[in-house]
Amino acid sequence: MGPTKWPGDGLRMHGITKEFPGTRALSGVDLHVKYGEVVSLLGENGAGKSTLMKVLSGVYMADGGHMTLNEEPYRPTGPRDAAAAGVALIHQELSLLPNLSIAENIFIxxxxxxxxxxxxxxxxxxAAGYLERVGLRLDPRTSAGACSVAVQQQVEIAKALAQDPRILVFDEPTASLGGDEVEILYQIVAGLKQAGVGIVWITHRLDEVAHVADAVVVLRDGARVAAWDHPAVRVEQMIEAMVGRSIDTIYPDPRTPSDEVLLSVSDLARTGEFEGVTFDLHRGEILGVAGLVGAGRSEMVSTLIGARPATAGTITLRGNRHAMRSPIDGVRAGMALVPEDRKGQGLAQRLTVADNIALPKRAFLHGVVDNRGLRQQVQGAKERVELRGHLSQLAMTLSGGNQQKAVIAKWLMLDPEIIIFDEPTRGIDVGAKAAIYEIIHELAAKGVGIIVVSSELPEVLGLSNRVLVLSHGKQTGILDRDNADETSVMTLAVAG
Ligand SMILES: Nc1ncnc2c1ncn2[C@@H]1O[C@H](COP(=O)(O)OP(=O)(O)OP(=O)(O)O)[C@@H](O)[C@H]1O
Ligand SMILES: [Mg+2]
Known part of the structure; x- marks a missing residue:
C-alpha cells in the first residue's frame, strides 16, 4: 500500500515576521511543510523556532507575512481553529493540567x-489506545501530575495523535526521552509519514536529523539562514549554519579530584524508588549518574538534597551527618540542585529573569540586601551561562533553552560546595552546551563536588571522573573513567 497523501501541497509560510517588545523574534521566514515529509527545524536557543511554530499553530498571530494550506489562505485565529484545520503542535514545555487525569488531558x-x-x-x-501507540502501558485515569517528565512528554504526543492532524509539529520531543522511547517515536513518525502527515521536527540532537528528516531548515536570530531539501547534511554543516562558526572539542578531560571526601552516602534508600546507593564524592570530582528512564536517578538526587526524605541510609557532609529533611537543609549545607523539570521546579514563570536569578541568594541573605551588588552578580551569572534574553523579561517568555540557563545561573549565585545537575543540557543548543560543560569544569577546578545526571551517554562519559549506574532503582556499579564506555555503562544499566 502506497502512502495515502493528502491532496494539495501542504502548508507554506511566506515572509513571516513577529516582534515582541524589545525582540524581533522572526524576520521574513519561509517554510514549506510537505505532506508525507519531515522537515527538521534547527537553530540556537532563542533563534525563533518555537515562535515560528506557534504562528503555524495559531498560538500567535504573525505581524507580517502569510500562510497557505493546500494553496488556500490559512489564517488560524487560535490553536483550536488550527486544530480544526488539521494543524497540531506538541509544545516544548509540558502543558498538561496536573489535576486532570491523563484521559481528560488527551481529550480536553x-x-x-x-x-x-x-x-x-x-x-x-x-485514551488507552493512544497511550499504547506511544508505548505507554498506563491507567488513563492516573492524574497527569503524578507522572514523570518523560511520561508526560509521551502523553503530550498521544494527545496530538488523538487530534488526527495532517500537519504535526514536534517541538523538541526527545529532550526528556530515553533511547527506547525515542525508538518508538521514530516508528510513530514513520507511520505518520506513511499516512501522508506533514511533520516539523525541532531538535538540538543533531544526530536525529539523519534518522527522521527529509529536509532541513536552519534559523539564526529569527532569519532563515540555510536550507537543504535532503537529509544528507553533515553535523558540522548544520552547526556552522546555526552558530555561524565551527565548534570543536566540547569535552575537555576532567582533572584528578582531591582525596578529600565532601559527601559520603551510605545505603541510601527510598521505599519503592531506589535502594543501596553508596558512594563518596571528592572535592573537585565530577560524578556522572547514568541509567535508563525510570531507573530512579532523579528520585535519588532529589533525596540527596532533601526534597524527598530518605527511608534508610545516611548522608555525611564534610564529616557531619545530615538529616536532609527539606531542600532548605540541603542549601544550608552548601548543596544545590539544578532540577530536571525547569517549568515545574526551576523558575517562577511570572517573575522577571533577574528576580528569578536573585531568588535563592536573596532568600539566604537574611534581610541585608546590597541591591547594587546583587544586580551586578545577577548580570555576571547571566553572562556566565550565556543566557540570551533581557533581565527584565518574564521567565515564561524566555526560549526553552534560555530558561534552563536561567535555572543554572540562579544556583551558581549561591556558590555551592556541591552542585547536582539533573539533565543540565536538555534543550540546550550545541554552542551553549560547550559553555555549560566549561562551567562544570571550572567549578570542579575550584574544588566544587559535582554530580551530573544525564540520559545522554556521551555527555556522562565525556564529563565524568567516575560514573555511577542505577538500574531499576538499584546501584549496579561505579565505573572509573578508564573503564567507562557505552558498553560497560549499558551493561550495568540493564543489570539487576
Ligand atoms: N512571549 C514572548 N514575549 C517576549 N519575548 C519572547 C516571547 N516568546 C519568545 N520570545 C523571544 O523570542 C525569541 C525567540 O524565542 P523562541 O522561543 O522562538 O526560541 P527557540 O528557537 O524556540 O529557542 P529554544 O531552542 O531555546 O527553545 C527569544 O529571544 C525569546 O526570548
Ligand atoms: Mg523553543
Whole structure:
C-alpha cells in the first residue's frame, strides 16, 4: 500500500515576521511543510523556532507575512481553529493540567459525550489506545501530575495523535526521552509519514536529523539562514549554519579530584524508588549518574538534597551527618540542585529573569540586601551561562533553552560546595552546551563536588571522573573513567 497523501501541497509560510517588545523574534521566514515529509527545524536557543511554530499553530498571530494550506489562505485565529484545520503542535514545555487525569488531558475540550454527559468509559478506552501507540502501558485515569517528565512528554504526543492532524509539529520531543522511547517515536513518525502527515521536527540532537528528516531548515536570530531539501547534511554543516562558526572539542578531560571526601552516602534508600546507593564524592570530582528512564536517578538526587526524605541510609557532609529533611537543609549545607523539570521546579514563570536569578541568594541573605551588588552578580551569572534574553523579561517568555540557563545561573549565585545537575543540557543548543560543560569544569577546578545526571551517554562519559549506574532503582556499579564506555555503562544499566 502506497502512502495515502493528502491532496494539495501542504502548508507554506511566506515572509513571516513577529516582534515582541524589545525582540524581533522572526524576520521574513519561509517554510514549506510537505505532506508525507519531515522537515527538521534547527537553530540556537532563542533563534525563533518555537515562535515560528506557534504562528503555524495559531498560538500567535504573525505581524507580517502569510500562510497557505493546500494553496488556500490559512489564517488560524487560535490553536483550536488550527486544530480544526488539521494543524497540531506538541509544545516544548509540558502543558498538561496536573489535576486532570491523563484521559481528560488527551481529550480536553472535546470529551466524548453520551446523552449530554462525558462518556468516561469511551474516553478512557480511547485514551488507552493512544497511550499504547506511544508505548505507554498506563491507567488513563492516573492524574497527569503524578507522572514523570518523560511520561508526560509521551502523553503530550498521544494527545496530538488523538487530534488526527495532517500537519504535526514536534517541538523538541526527545529532550526528556530515553533511547527506547525515542525508538518508538521514530516508528510513530514513520507511520505518520506513511499516512501522508506533514511533520516539523525541532531538535538540538543533531544526530536525529539523519534518522527522521527529509529536509532541513536552519534559523539564526529569527532569519532563515540555510536550507537543504535532503537529509544528507553533515553535523558540522548544520552547526556552522546555526552558530555561524565551527565548534570543536566540547569535552575537555576532567582533572584528578582531591582525596578529600565532601559527601559520603551510605545505603541510601527510598521505599519503592531506589535502594543501596553508596558512594563518596571528592572535592573537585565530577560524578556522572547514568541509567535508563525510570531507573530512579532523579528520585535519588532529589533525596540527596532533601526534597524527598530518605527511608534508610545516611548522608555525611564534610564529616557531619545530615538529616536532609527539606531542600532548605540541603542549601544550608552548601548543596544545590539544578532540577530536571525547569517549568515545574526551576523558575517562577511570572517573575522577571533577574528576580528569578536573585531568588535563592536573596532568600539566604537574611534581610541585608546590597541591591547594587546583587544586580551586578545577577548580570555576571547571566553572562556566565550565556543566557540570551533581557533581565527584565518574564521567565515564561524566555526560549526553552534560555530558561534552563536561567535555572543554572540562579544556583551558581549561591556558590555551592556541591552542585547536582539533573539533565543540565536538555534543550540546550550545541554552542551553549560547550559553555555549560566549561562551567562544570571550572567549578570542579575550584574544588566544587559535582554530580551530573544525564540520559545522554556521551555527555556522562565525556564529563565524568567516575560514573555511577542505577538500574531499576538499584546501584549496579561505579565505573572509573578508564573503564567507562557505552558498553560497560549499558551493561550495568540493564543489570539487576
Ligand atoms: N512571549 C514572548 N514575549 C517576549 N519575548 C519572547 C516571547 N516568546 C519568545 N520570545 C523571544 O523570542 C525569541 C525567540 O524565542 P523562541 O522561543 O522562538 O526560541 P527557540 O528557537 O524556540 O529557542 P529554544 O531552542 O531555546 O527553545 C527569544 O529571544 C525569546 O526570548
Ligand atoms: Mg523553543
Amino acid at each position: 475540550g472535546r470529551q466524548p459525550t453520551r446523552l449530554g454527559f462525558v462518556d468516561r468509559q469511551t474516553m478512557n478506552r480511547d
